[in-house]
Amino acid sequence: MIRLPDATGALRDHTPRAEPATFAPGRPPLASRVVYSAAHVVADPFADTTPDGPAVVDWETTLAFRHHLWSHGLGVAEAMDTAQRGMGLDWAGAAELIRRSGAEARAVGGLIACGVGTDQLTGPATLAEVRAAYEEQLAVVEETGARPILMASRALAASAGGPEDYLEIYGTLLRQSASPVILHWLGPMFDPALAGYWGSDDLDRATDTFLAIIEANAEKVDGVKVSLLDAGREVALRRRLPAGVRCYTGDDFHYPELIAGDEQGYSDALLGIFDPLGPLAAEAVRALDADDPDGFRKLLDPTVPLSRHLFQTPTRYYKTGVVFLAWLAGHQEHFTMVGGLQSARSLPHLARAYELADGLGLFPDPERARARMASLLAVQGVDA
Numbered sequence: 570m571i572r573l574p575d576a577t578g579a580l581r582d583h584t585p586r587a588e589p590a591t592f593a594p595g596r597p598p599l600a601s602r603v604v605y606s607a608a609h610v611v612a613d614p615f616a617d618t619t620p621d622g623p624a625v626v627d628w629e630t631t632l633a634f635r636h637h638l639w640s641h642g643l644g645v646a647e648a649m650d651t652a653q654r655g656m657g658l659d660w661a662g663a664a665e666l667i668r669r670s671g672a673e674a675r676a677v678g679g680l681i682a683c684g685v686g687t688d689q690l691t692g693p694a695t696l697a698e699v700r701a702a703y704e705e706q707l708a709v710v711e712e713t714g715a716r717p718i719l720m721a722s723r724a725l726a727a728s729a730g731g732p733e734d735y736l737e738i739y740g741t742l743l744r745q746s747a748s749p750v751i752l753h754w755l756g757p758m759f760d761p762a763l764a765g766y767w768g769s770d771d772l773d774r775a776t777d778t779f780l781a782i783i784e785a786n787a788e789k790v791d792g793v794k795v796s797l798l799d800a801g802r803e804v805a806l807r808r809r810l811p812a813g814v815r816c817y818t819g820d821d822f823h824y825p826e827l828i829a830g831d832e833q834g835y836s837d838a839l840l841g842i843f844d845p846l847g848p849l850a851a852e853a854v855r856a857l858d859a860d861d862p863d864g865f866r867k868l869l870d871p872t873v874p875l876s877r878h879l880f881q882t883p884t885r886y887y888k889t890g891v892v893f894l895a896w897l898a899g900h901q902e903h904f905t906m907v908g909g910l911q912s913a914r915s916l917p918h919l920a921r922a923y924e925l926a927d928g929l930g931l932f933p934d935p936e937r938a939r940a941r942m943a944s945l946l947a948v949q950g951v952d953a
Contacts (some may be wrong), residue, residue: 571939574951583924590930592848601857602828603792603815603833604850605644605682606843607651608635609891610658614905624653624907626637631666632673633898638916641851643843644680645670646718650759650796651841652684655723657908660689664709665673673715682716682751682839690724696734699725712749714848716791718751718839723762732768732778739782749791751839753940754779754795759886772802774793780809787811794819794839798861798884800827800947821880821887825869828854829862841887842876845894845931875925878918886913890893890922897923897938898931904945916949 572580611634616625634646647670648654648663658666667683672682687694687702694702699722710717719742731736743750757764767775783790792815795803802821807816818827818836827836843850849868856864879890889910896904904911923942932938946952 571943571946572951573924573942574917574946575920576915580951581929582765585935586930586932587931587935589935590849592641592852594637594848596642596851598854599642599851599858600753601643602854603680603817603840604629604843604854605680605852605950606638606647606818606847607646607839607841608638609844609863609888609895610652610662610759610907611892611895611901612704612907614903619804620657620909624658626662626828626907627901628660628669630901632761634895635670635673635679636677637900638847639674639677639679641848642855643847643851644682645674646682646684646839647671647715648684649718649757649841650719650885651844651888651891653907653910654686654720655688655760656686656888656904657910660686660706662907663688664706667709667713667715670938671715675714681713681794682718683713684753685710685717685750686720687722687724694724694728696725696728696738699728700741701736702946703738704745707742707746716748716751717746717793718753718794720753721755721760721763721766723760726763726766728937729768732774732781735767736782737783737834738769740785741872743782743786743789746789751792751794752779752783752790753794753819754796755819758798759796760885763920772797776802776806780806783814787814790814792817796820798822798880800926802838804831807836816947821876822873824876825866825873828869829857841891842872842879843927844891845879845898846872846876848929849929849931871930875922875929878921878925881918886910889914890919893919893922894926894931897926897932897941899937904941914945916951919945 611630614623760767768777792816795817817839
């Protein structure tokens with residue numbers, strides 16, 4: 570038994586799950602959907618740094634987590650929002666992460682795609698500087714052999730005068746890319762600095778600009794990654810994509826139905842929630858591989874309350890819950906994050922995350938997870 574606090578300070582009893590759900594690694598590759606997990610980074614807990622200092626990464630443990638995801642058949646979306654890109658991990662750290670993960674992916678044949686952004690720009694920038702920053706990062710990713718993901722740019726959002734600037738910047742980058750890329754639309758709920766992306770706060774107009782870029786360069790677009798937390802808008806966009814262009818859902822609220830799809834198509838996946846859900850998510854997609862959509866939904870639907878909890882407002886702090894669950898699951902030996910982001914969620918929030926994840930059987934060693942949860946509670950003055 571463990572006692573967990575709520576927002577009033579009241580304690581409730583929770584009996585940890587006796588046995589974990591078992592999802593063995595080494596299964597056949599996923600066939601019916603392309604699935605990427607956006608993976609977190611593991612901080613070095615002994616680094617003498619500050620929240621605004623350079624990120625210090627525990628490379629061995631960070632890369633071991635990528636191997637964990639690959640072992641279950643998932644792809645890794647590297648150096649993305651989940652890796653605290655722009656929230657603790659600067660471009661120098663991201664570039665090193667991309668190079669190291671790219672080398673590991675080549676060694677094991679793992680599927681990998683890496684974020685290309687403009688976060689080396691630290692102040693106001695011209696459109697020419699934004700383009701040059703994208704080009705610098707694109708070259709780094711292409712050198713690794715990974716698929717590039719053209720991420721939304723804070724600098725471009727700040728400097729663009731309208732849709733025509735997005736058409737020009739993205740058109741130039743797509744023409745230069747050596748291979749098809751994934752275009753990423755990250756909504757302002759994940760990063761407020763991206764409000765009005767594609768040149769308009771009107772999402773219908775923004776969608777039209779987004780589609781115009783894709784249609785003009787369809788042979789250079791593998792797919793689009795949409796993170797707007799609006800299932801209806803994603804389905805409408807998916808149905809308008811040119812033939813052969815994938816839609817990778819980034820909707821951490823509605824992913825089961827979007828991946829399952831309908832009579833007119835489905836979404837593939839590139840999701841931060843598939844960091845803690847990796848083995849379970851892979852098992853669910855294998856049900857689709859076996860033409861068992863009911864089995865897919867039976868496995869994945871119960872995970873939605875956990876995902877909605879982790880991604881609740883302010884959504885951008887979901888990374889704290891992701892790393893917290895990785896600690897409880899034994900993927901790392903501490904709950905320390907780059908930028909000190911372990912403080913970004915409350916104790917009751919983390920307690921509820923533990924409770925939901927335990928109910929899903931996500932912890933390979935439930936007793937270890939209980940003991941770690943109890944240790945965190947004790948530090949905060951709670952007698953569990």
